[in-house]
């Protein structure tokens with residue numbers, strides 16, 4: 001395996017590429033890692049098929065990109081605290097991540113990327129949708145871009161007055177929460193952010209966004225409603241079908257994703273690692 005063997009084949013017009021020529025159970029030389037890193041920057045989400053890797057190997061791959069970001073609510077696996085398992089059992093009423101979102105956007109330094117590895121998958125269903133937030137930004141009119149420029153959004157984990165995450169997730173058999181009650185988490189971030197590596201601007205929006213800072217709810221809600229719908233137009237998206245052994249890595253600085261809840265009565269088990277990010281600007 002060498003960098004020359006690595007190919008990134010786009011899976012849709014907007015974003016997403018399947019990476020071939022890589023065996024993630026083997027050490028990646030620097031040139032191979034650089035090719036994969038560049039493919040992530042170019043395509044926003046990359047997919048690997050037929051990988052047979054251990055938790056240590058998934059973690060080793062993640063650490064090539066940076067430190068590990070720990071989720072403030074979710075508990076890591078007992079033997080691998082840096083990895084958390086997303087399990088939906090046959091009797092779980094709903095899934096985890098089934099809304100358009102950016103992972104842990106409510107934290108002051110949201111993670112740069114998520115690496116998800118499929119351990120068990122349903123016979124059909126359980127795909128994940130991704131949307132390209134550069135494309136969503138680029139498609140806005142110039143007057144809209146200037147109005148949004150400089151605005152900040154309040155992003156929240158638990159919304160006061162609504163069911164806490166803990167209450168919502170305790171109905172799920174397969175998702176483990178931290179014992180500690182971490183309460184409300186919130187952060188303000190720019191609505192238009194600049195990617196620290198590509199320098200491109202993108203729309204930074206997802207389910208954690210509550211209001212535009214400094215605006216009344218009456219002012220903020222219609223703008224956010226428009227942006228939420230605009231951001232996930234079909235032409236900005238791709239869809240990934242998981243097989244056992246598939247792995248995806250997405251760049252949370254320029255994408256949103258949504259795990260489709262369409263496999264009632266079946267199991268889906270994934271290993272998820274998030275890589276630390278920096279303060280959005």
Ligand code: SIN
Nearest residue numbers: 086096097128259270
């Ligand atoms: C997530 O939102 O991190 C989970 C995505 C998925 O399970 O497909």
